[in-house]
């Protein structure tokens with residue numbers, strides 16, 4: 258399988274090169290040359306398959322022959338070592354809980370898959386790779402955890418100072434070893450811009466092999482398509498049309514869901530639910546894409562004003578707005594509405610949703626469900642990751658799971674960064 262750049266000037270590359278490079282040299286995102294649907298029997302018998310088998314069948318064509326079957330299955334077994342349950346919330350609504358991994362947000366699967374692929378590609382190589390990543394909250398922790406102790410890989414995480422939750426900050430600043438956290442005086446978009454700039458700066462890349470671990474990296478992005486198949490497997494016997502609402506920031510997760518759909522997964526409609534960062538919602542109204550500065554909200558992992566993956570979504574629909582509109586809707590909700598949803602979900606069903614999941618729930622409600630439809634919203638993080646907001650909004654005490662207790666007592670270590678020049682100095686001076 259080869260990948261082309263969505264800017265269409267860089268040469269096509271193999272899976273391994275796309276993973277190692279992250280972004281194409283012409284600054285475009287990599288995109289698979291071909292997406293071949295799986296046979297209908299795969300989906301008809303999906304409930305007889307275990308998660309690793311499902312994942313292997315779905316990802317195999319994207320990896321091609323660059324990782325041998327046995328190795329790829331071992332990677333998937335390792336990556337998918339926890340559950341992805343659909344929990345009923347209302348009569349025709351369930352939530353797909355994606356937070357049962359080590360950092361309790363859905364990014365664990367992508368981060369772990371990418372770390373293990375990179376570890377495999379680097380197995381005989383003594384050249385160190387530096388993973389440079391910007392985080393709006395959860396990516397940092399998932400990447401730090403996924404890459405911790407991986408030989409030959411250094412991880413540098415940029416996060417916006419004061420704009421991530423206490424637990425998120427601890428998850429990315431307390432691990433040590435090959436992980437360094439840079440605390441940026443700015444918002445997420447500033448972090449993302451610095452990362453993009455560093456990739457194109459030959460005065461850095463002549464000395465260091467840099468790669469990204471944001472959802473621009475295909476190994477971070479593509480494995481997220483598994484979730485949608487795991488949900489379908491659990492809901493298939495209901496015999497209903499499935500509508501999925503995905504709380505979206507960089508639009509990587511929902512874009513992976515649309516890839517699953519292209520592979521033949523029966524999903525009727527995709528709803529992108531956003532907070533007040535409504536760039537895509539505006540696009541769906543105006544057909545004009547106008548990136549905006551990101552706004553801080555209570556669902557901070559979605560505070561993205563210029564979602565990287567939207568261009569991939571357009572490509573998946575052949576850049577045809579009408580066909581995009583048939584399968585995809587987008588809605589935005591402010592913080593007050595999100596808090597009301599957290600309260601009403603709890604009051605009516607005793608389910609404690611985190612702010613991101615609540616935005617997903619709102620998306621489903623706003624879109625509406627027809628008679629033969631069943632809706633799922635993705636619970637992308639455990640409520641404990643947004644403890645202050647959850648406990649002040651919903652009168653409930655959230656028990657602290659073991660994964661989180663481990664980081665609570667540890668001391669934060671970060672390096673303050675004010676400007677791109679400081680990032681560059683850090684990268685060039687670190688050994």
Ligand SMILES: *Cc1c(COP(=O)(O)O)cnc(C)c1O
Nearest residue numbers: 395506507508509510558637638
């Ligand atoms: C990253 C994240 C999102 C947004 O996912 P995208 O793939 O960037 O759209 C939503 N919720 C949580 C909890 C996240 O960590």
